Amino acid sequence: MTKKNIVLVLVCFFSCMVFFPSCSTVNTVERETPTGTRQPIADKRIITDVTLNRKVSIVGLNEGATNGGFLQIQIEVLNLRNSMQEFSYNIEWFDKNGMLVSSPSIVWIPKQIEGRETMTITAVAPATTVKDFRIKLIENVR
Amino acid sequence: MKTPSYSYLLYLPFVALIGGCATHTRYVEPTGPRTIVTTEINIQDFSYAAEDMIKSLLASGVVDKAPQQPAVMAISRIVNNTTQQIDTDLLTKKIRVALNQSGKVLTTTTVGIGNVAEDPLAKGIQQEKEFQTGKGEPQRLPDFSLSGKIIEKRDRLDDVHQVAYVFQLSLTNNEGLAVWEEEKQIAKQAKKGLIGW
Numbered sequence: 001m002t003k004k005n006i007v008l009v010l011v012c013f014f015s016c017m018v019f020f021p022s023c024s025t026v027n028t029v030e031r032e033t034p035t036g037t038r039q040p041i042a043d044k045r046i047i048t049d050v051t052l053n054r055k056v057s058i059v060g061l062n063e064g065a066t067n068g069g070f071l072q073i074q075i076e077v078l079n080l081r082n083s084m085q086e087f088s089y090n091i092e093w094f095d096k097n098g099m100l101v102s103s104p105s106i107v108w109i110p111k112q113i114e115g116r117e118t119m120t121i122t123a124v125a126p127a128t129t130v131k132d133f134r135i136k137l138i139e140n141v142r
Numbered sequence: 143m144k145t146p147s148y149s150y151l152l153y154l155p156f157v158a159l160i161g162g163c164a165t166h167t168r169y170v171e172p173t174g175p176r177t178i179v180t181t182e183i184n185i186q187d188f189s190y191a192a193e194d195m196i197k198s199l200l201a202s203g204v205v206d207k208a209p210q211q212p213a214v215m216a217i218s219r220i221v222n223n224t225t226q227q228i229d230t231d232l233l234t235k236k237i238r239v240a241l242n243q244s245g246k247v248l249t250t251t252t253v254g255i256g257n258v259a260e261d262p263l264a265k266g267i268q269q270e271k272e273f274q275t276g277k278g279e280p281q282r283l284p285d286f287s288l289s290g291k292i293i294e295k296r297d298r299l300d301d302v303h304q305v306a307y308v309f310q311l312s313l314t315n316n317e318g319l320a321v322w323e324e325e326k327q328i329a330k331q332a333k334k335g336l337i338g339w
Contacts, residue, residue: 067203068246088175103243104236105196107173107189124197127244142179 025082025115052139055085056113061135071125075135082115086140091123094132101130110140181305181332183228183292191309192236194326199237204313204322205246208285212246215313216253216284217260224294224307233309234288250284286313286321301334 041061047053060076071093079085088108093101103126113119125133170176177186199205205213217238220230241247251261252268259265268281290311297304306329313322 066201068200068206070200070244072201103196104189104239105193107186107193108171108175109190109193110175122197124201126196126200126240138175141175142177 024084026117028118049139052087052137055079055081055139056087056137058135058137059118066124069128071130071133073123073125073133075121075123077111077113077119077121079113079115079117079119084112084114086110086112088138088140089121090136090138092134092136093125093127093130094134095127095129096131098132101125101127103127108138179330181303181330183224183226183307185232187307187328188232188236190328191307191326192233192240195233195237195309195311195324196240198324199241199313199322200244200246202322205241205286207321210282210285212248213285214282215241215247215249215286215288217249218287218289218314219255220289220311221291224292226294228292230292233290233292237288237311247286252281253284283316286315288313303332303334305330305332 041063043058043061045058057078057080058075059078062074062076064072064074066072073091075089088110090106090108092106093103095101105126111119111121123133172185173189177184179186205215208214215238217234220234222228222230238249242249252259252265254260272281288311290309293308293310295306295308297306306327309326309328311324312320315321
């Protein structure tokens with residue numbers, strides 16, 4: 001191997017070190033047959049940010065009710081990449097007439113999800129009159 | 143033939159410079175994702191903490207166990223154990239508003255620490271009403287009181303600064319038992335710049 005080739009190999013190696021840092025992913029273990037019964041719901045998706053959808057994706061929606069009669073939802077989010085991703089989510093709540101129910105608890109919440117991690121986000125409706133919801137995801141802009 | 147004059151081009155750098163000095167101020171959604179993030183407690187941190195607290199409190203169902211519905215809640219002391227001067231109403235008001243809108247809890251403004259009412263006029267009216275009607279019975283006592291603490295913890299490793307804010311809240315019933323408790327932690331990291339801090 002010539003001196004020139006050795007230099008080239010070293011340059012390539014250090015470039016890889018800089019541009020492809022080691023990614024840490026999450027290993028998961030769970031019960032093979034879950035005992036809890038989920039109430040999955042069919043969803044409709046409007047994807048405007050394909051890049052985000054390729055990184056962080058909603059893989060499941062589960063709904064229930066609290067003891068006080070509030071609608072409770074669980075969103076299962078999966079990081080499709082090997083590196084940590086940052087995103088924010090927001091949930092809007094609607095009553096039986098489809099009207100938005102306002103509450104101080106409706107905020108964009110930032111989240112970090114590790115590589116290949118599955119994260120469950122839980123939300124409780126602000127009023128018992130809430131019947132529907134809409135989930136929004138955005139890549140962190142700050 | 144007259145040659146075109148390009149002398150005005152000399153002014154362009156000055157115009158660009160002045161334009162560059164102008165500050166650009168805009169409105170942002172306070173609950174949106176574009177608010178400024180610093181290591182201090184930002185407005186959105188109170189929103190995140192309140193959102194978690196409201197969610198936990200409503201899901202717990204403790205307010206449904208009050209003998210009379212809607213339950214009545216009084217606001218007790220929220221201790222500020224941070225290095226910053228903050229108005230704890232930024233946290234409690236959001237919780238109060240959400241609980242009020244849920245229809246499950248009403249907050250009393252005539253009962254306060256040291257017998258100091260949040261709304262002295264409302265307390266005066268209440269006392270006057272009791273006097274005029276000759277009703278010697280005391281007002282409805284709160285079913286719950288909300289108390290808590292905000293704690294700050296700072297750490298540093300090499301050029302990374304970490305600040306954690308811990309929001310702790312307790313809901314105590316009128317038997318003196320904490321029937322609901324919650325804690326929300328918010329941690330932020332900042333990296334030291336090459337020049338200054």
